[in-house]
Amino acid sequence: MIDDSKPNANASYINKLNKIKILNFIRSSDGISRADIAKKTRLSPPTVSRIVEDLIEEELVIEVGEGESKGGRRPTLLEFSGENxxxxxxxxxxxxxxxxxxxxxxxxxxxxxxxxxxxxxxxxxxxxxxxxxxxxxxxxxxxxxxxxxxxxxxxxxxxxxxxxxxxxxxxxxxxxxxxxxxxxxxxxxxxxxxxxxxxxxxGELCFGVGRMHRNFICVNVGYGIGAGIIVEGNPLFGFNGMAGEFGHITLERDSDIQCDCGNFGCLEALSSGNAIAKVAQRKLKSGISSILNEMCEGKVESITAEMVAHAAKLGDSLAWEVFENAMEYLGIGIAALINLFNPEIVVIGGGVTQAGDILFDKVRKVVKARALHKIAQEIDIVPATFGMKAxxxxxxxxxxxxxxxxxxxxxxxxxxx
Ligand SMILES: [Zn+2]
Missing domain, CATH: 3.30.420.40 (ATPase, nucleotide binding domain)
Structure with a gap:
């Protein structure tokens, strides 16, 4: 609770905190009266009334009719005005x-x-x-x-x-x-x-898994790879905002595959959409037969991770091997994240997740094998709530x-x- 009685306190700062508190209270309710806000926030009724008037003027809150009387006048109910x-x-x-x-x-x-x-x-x-x-x-x-x-x-x-x-x-x-x-x-x-x-x-914190979980990691596997880490309901930024460069941890010491960052053997160079496409292209050029040859109509450079995932699902052994191998490294990386941060849940989003089960099944299997049992035994690994709109x-x-x-x-x- 914010104490608004101390004479030395910064009045405008406290007013802002009270305003945030009341607005979020109204937003999370299904219609609430000024009196109930005062009771539940332990702010004085005049403070609540004054702030509610401000919020109505700013069109963030509207009056939506009357609630049940608890003796006396029926109270006016307030709701968050999200539509305007x-x-x-x-x-x-x-x-x-x-x-x-x-x-x-x-x-x-x-x-x-x-x-x-x-x-x-x-x-x-x-x-x-x-x-x-x-x-x-x-x-x-x-x-x-x-x-x-x-x-x-x-x-x-x-x-x-x-x-x-x-x-x-x-x-x-x-x-x-x-x-x-x-x-x-x-x-x-x-x-x-x-x-x-x-x-x-x-986005997950505000509208998705964050409604249920306060500690989770969101892994983005698209053209590149990154991790958004939420600790106790707050994003982890690091010293100057660069935390979460999960794609650029080295997973293969002697790799000859160079990452876009300049390093060799980064997770991103092994498991990203770009990496999956490039590895498949390289194998095709070496003459290994695959239905990918027909899918790309001979234009090997046009092979995408999406095509590799599709061919893998059709049972193509080259595509299957390339995709599985990439997901093996991704699973190893995620197991390390789980050991480090002990999240309640891991969300995976980004373009490569359109591959569906062949991604999630493999990653779950590798995580189970590689992460510490006590930390990973109950962990859920799920797709992003908003899919490609995440x-x-x-x-x-x-x-x-x-x-x-x-x-x-x-x-x-x-x-x-
Ligand atoms: Zn890199």
Whole structure:
């Protein structure tokens, strides 16, 4: 409980904390009266009334009718108003830029996907991202007085939280790029971004497995590999925001497979979607027969991890061996994470999880064999709650968290139609 009686306490700070508390209380209830909020939060009735009036004025709370009388007047019930304001979530992937427009209840109103064309360079990719945002905004423009609170964005790479830049992205081949400065040329809406895997973990925390679990790890297996680690309900950032680079732990000392980061034998170079495709291509070029030859119509370079998974399911021995081998390393890596962090559950998301059971069955088997029995015996390894939308929904959570904590970086430039 926050003590609002101390004369020396910082009044505006305490007011903000009380406001956060009341808003989240209303949001987690099914209609609650001012009197019940006061009782349950142990804040004084005048404090509750004053803050509720602010929240109504900010259109985050609405009055929804009357509750049952406990003797005397029937109380007015309050509810969180999630439908009148919006958030844009962007998953800036190496293959596609995928954007969603949601309300504050995280209901998707519209979505938009365009190819990233990663080789076109940072400025072009930002321009395409700005176009996706603009298209989503325009869908709203017919609705008067609707507010977009912010743009959340998931980006693959090392994010320096102190400098708010992408310090290095092996997937995009970016060094020291300023996403916010570039996008702000087109948009005045506050932008919040973070590493894609931590963003996915945040989405799970807000809307998925986080409702049941306070300690979990979200592993993203797509073009690259990363881990978002949630400890006691909080994301782990590390010293300057670069924790979770799970894909770049060395798993094969003598490997001749170079990772995009420059090192050899990284997990990402052995188990990612990109790695699966490259290993299969290499084997095909050496003349091993496989139905992949027909699937790619002779264009070996066009083989993708998705095609390898499909061929493996059809019983192709080359594809099966390549996929199993990749999942063996992934399982070994996840077993190490489980030993280190003792999570309640591990969530796996990203494009490669579209392979389904052949991924999950193998990883579960390897984890059971490799992780310490006492730590891993009851662990669940499950697919991401939002499937291929996991990163975009996590990006929505980035903004929603800021709305619910009254912490948007530049609230005055929030956008009104
Ligand atoms: Zn690496």
């Amino acid at each position: 304001h919006y958030i844009i979530g962007i998953d800036l992937g190496t293959t596609n830029i995928y954007g969603v427009l949601t309300d504050l209840n995280a209901q998707i109103i519209a979505e938009k996907k365009v190819p990233t064309n990663v080789n076109s360079g940072f400025h072009k990719v930002m321009e395409r991202t700005a176009e996706v945002i603009q298209d989503l905004e325009e869908l709203l423009s017919k609705k008067k007085q609707k507010r977009i609170y912010g743009i959340g964005m998931a980006v693959a790479g090392l994010i320096n939280r102190k400098r708010m830049i992408v310090e290095f992205s092996p997937d995009f081949h970016w060094h020291e790029v300023d996403v916010i400065a570039e996008l702000s040329k087109w948009h005045e809406i506050p932008i919040v971004f973070d590493n894609v895997t931590r963003v996915m973990a945040l 990163a975009a929904m996590g990006a929505v959570a980035l903004i929603l968290n800021k709305v619910l904590t009254f912490d948007l970086l530049h609230p005055k430039v929030a956008y009104f139609y």
